[in-house]
Amino acid sequence: MKGGLFEWPVVSIALVFILILFVTLAIGFFVRSALVGEPIEIKTYTEYRWMNYFPSSVLFYLSYPEDSWTALNELAKIKKEKTEPLTIEQIRNKYSEINGLDKLNKLLLALGEETKKEKHTYIIKDRKGLIISLGLPKDKLEGIFVTFPEEYPYNCFYKDMPIFSKETKNMRIKFVYCCGDIKECGDYLTGPGREECNNDPCGVGPCKLVVCKENSKLKECYTEKPGARICLKNEPPKIKFSAKFEGDAKWIKEKIEKEFEGDTKVNFRLEVEKNFEISNITEIVIDFGDSKNKFYPKNNPPDLEIEKWNSTNAIFKFNHTYKKYGEYNVVCTVRDEAGNENKKEDGELIVNLTKT
């Protein structure tokens, strides 16, 4: 067919344009995904609406019962210049004269539990009234000017409720909800160049970024592609710390005691539980009460006996000789690669050597 459609120069140019566009886009997106990870999901209009309705409905929920309404109003009206984030428990202790704090406490606890933000529920008394903050860690709420970032991963949104009173002007109760999409470490974006997982700005961790290619034995990587980057909870070390006098049979946890009859050797046993594949332990710091010592277990120090050290469990033993009678507070701290430490109270015990 002469003079057909494909013979028009414009049609040929358009076809080339479309073809090249498709090919370039496909290659471009592939290269981009490989380099910087999947694109961020754009929020929908419904989500925007929810961002507006949720804080508003929380304010109604918190202020609906008469006693918590009174408590919120009374708290807001207290004169205070310094802003300082307090937990509801601290508020109850500090302002025990205000009625209705019990009810407010119950409502806030339920809200924190439901949104999985109970760890980060704070009340800030400021000169404009009160801010109830859910989701933002305490360190982000400290300082003279508290800001609630709207960008990822915080995505803070808020609502103000007015406080009408004949004594005050322009008072409000502000409810702020942040980090709503980040409930656990796995919710952080993990694309190349992203630091959120290791920095844990929403305080859901501590978290650690793991590249499956380098940690193929890790259980969490079994179902992932070899190049996957996953954000895992990096639990702080859990320890059991016990001691016994030389010659005794039983390891004792909180306190060991005996009469001082000259140099006394005390044996210590430290059991550490942790997923070492995610983050191994790097150092053991021990304060014997009369001196301090530090072990780097990976270097196999001669005065540290390593009884066991598998992927989730390790047992270490060491000893110390006390040369004077007295009550010694022994404190043991175990640190992992990310600097996380065990609970302080788990690493404490007392060695009491009484005077004869």
Place this chain on the structure above:
Amino acid sequence: MKGVTVLQIMMIITVIVAGLFVILMGSVGQTPIYYHTLPEIQFSELLSSFAHTETNLKRTIEKDSDRFFSNIQENPIQWNKSWTSCSDFMDLFGKKLRNAASSYFGSVYVLEGAELNSSISESKVQYVPPNKLIWNYTYKIYLKRKMFGSEVANEINTTRNSKIEFNFLNLDKVYSCAKDFFNQMSTTKYKFKKLSPNKLETGLIQKLNTILENIDNCKSFDKSLKIPISCGGFDCDCNTMQPVTVILILSQKGNGTIAFSSQFNNFVCGELENYCKSGADCGTLDCVSNFCGHCYSSGPVCSPSNSPETFGYRCYRIKSEKKEYKCLKNYDNIRVVLDGFERPEKWKKITLNCGKKHRILKIEGIPESDCFLEFNGVRIENCELDLCDTTKIPRTNGRLLIYAKSNSDEYALGGIDINFALSDCINKLNNEKFVYEFNKLNCSELRNNVKNEIDKKIKNTGIEGYSWNIEVNIKCRNNPTSQFDEQYSKFKILFKEDNSVVATFQGIISYKPKT
């Protein structure tokens, strides 16, 4: 050199366009925060601000009614002699309520960047005898938010009606009381020559108070008078004295307040008639701040009727349902002695750990028979007390009030806040969540582990000086029992001091599967 073809140019342009598209659409940047600027979101934000404004305005007036009605004394109803019943002043009362509410409505004028203007346009009261007051009011709420740099603004401008019902004073009795008082006031003369405004105010209040105290129709109310007097910064002179406004305030606890005002113009030049130096100058009346009359507030120096005393007495509010003041003995030299040592700051808070040390409080400077204490509503019939004695005072934080007695009158001299370590510990436990994780355990092992878990929580509160027993109600239908058999257990902590139980804490520990 041959030039590039159109096709080649197109291919290059296409690659550039596609590249830009990929970079822009797939950038690692964040989701743009533009939802604030969406018109629908803007309006919906304004709408929820409106809902909070409206709800809180109504609730403030409802819940804060005591303070709301106390505003009325700043907006008294101008008394009119021709009124024949309470219905004659209802319209005026409605307007005064509107004025009293205006300070609430105008207290917030910016909300989340939106301009807020709320006010009451109409206000009517309806009295339902004997004790109901229905307030119908029309209010306006205007909310406007303008986007930065834009001419367009979102607005909500609405007018609504609302109705609130209050428990209120019996207005028929209020009318009779006010009528009798203002009638008698209009025939009363006040003699003086030259007096400072403050003294004239006190003297006139005392004179009119003696009238008010004797009116039968006023007996059921808490009543007070306010007479603001100013004489241009000088002493007041009887020859040039202008009329003054007398405000009569009537109230009852939980039943609101109403206030009326009227002019007093019967100043006459002559010897000051109710001036006194002691109660002996006043016959059956007291001498309060150098004028014969009654105590009408706490604090002024006074001398009781027929008494030559010129010091050692003050006006105190006596312990009763009504607001009543009397001229009673002032114990200036009261001493608060703790464990045998006088406290330099006698009203300072006392913090106790009864598990470590019992502390004995003694109030000195008041005769023993005239002194008693009250702690959290519990009366203690003398003024020496072991603060840790649970048979006398409950082990919860509170305020210890020191009372004196005079005939049948009892009055508070001061108070000390008392904090118990055990009470603080129980408060902390109330905030704790008791959860124990297990899958399957031997019954006795479960009981022990749960006890240890609770024990750890108690120790974490930092309590010292006490011992405790933990009773856990675990039924164990199966042995070994699993988390599915038991979902929660009740427990009781018995706090002991010297082997006797001084406080009990009851709670619930819930079980979760161990992960």
